[in-house]
Amino acid sequence: MLRLSKKTLLALEAVVDVAYNARPDPVQSKEITKRQGIPQRYLEQVMQQLVREGVLKGVRGPRGGYRLARERRRITVGEIVRVVGAMEAADDARDEAKAAARETRGSLNGAGETMTTPAEENTNGGSPLGEQVVRPMWDSFQADMMDKLNAITIDDLCREAETKDIKPASQAGMDFTI
Numbered sequence: 001m002l003r004l005s006k007k008t009l010l011a012l013e014a015v016v017d018v019a020y021n022a023r024p025d026p027v028q029s030k031e032i033t034k035r036q037g038i039p040q041r042y043l044e045q046v047m048q049q050l051v052r053e054g055v056l057k058g059v060r061g062p063r064g065g066y067r068l069a070r071e072r073r074r075i076t077v078g079e080i081v082r083v084v085g086a087m088e089a090a091d092d093a094r095d096e097a098k099a100a101a102r103e104t105r106g107s108l109n110g111a112g113e114t115m116t117t118p119a120e121e122n123t124n125g126g127s128p129l130g131e132q133v134v135r136p137m138w139d140s141f142q143a144d145m146m147d148k149l150n151a152i153t154i155d156d157l158c159r160e161a162e163t164k165d166i167k168p169a170s171q172a173g174m175d176f177t178i
Contacts, residue, residue: 019072021169026065078150
């Protein structure tokens, strides 16, 4: 079964948390990590990327934290998936470059050239079935999925939380019964 990455789900939950709880003050990352049960250092890199990409706005100071950079109806799930996907792709590329450098140091032949197998030389090509049938099917599926994710806004998710009677953090634990 296809799944969004853990980092993507974390980012989505964090943005919804900010949208749902940032009234009147910004939401601090330590509050989000407490509610989500994750380490703060893990969340911070995702939050900073969301700030750089214009999804969130960082507020400095003792009462600082995060706010949405735009109205919640103008931020889509698809946008957050793309931001985190690009972040993960950059991480993967960095990891692959490090692995390739290690392999190069360990597999140099006497002439100073790396030795490759025929299968390794054909990593970009693939078979005609893969290139002409499987890859286009997958690309079409991903485009359809992104269209659906682009149609879901953070406002939609906040409204869903309201219908589930999930209280914002500012109201949680308040009891006004007499």
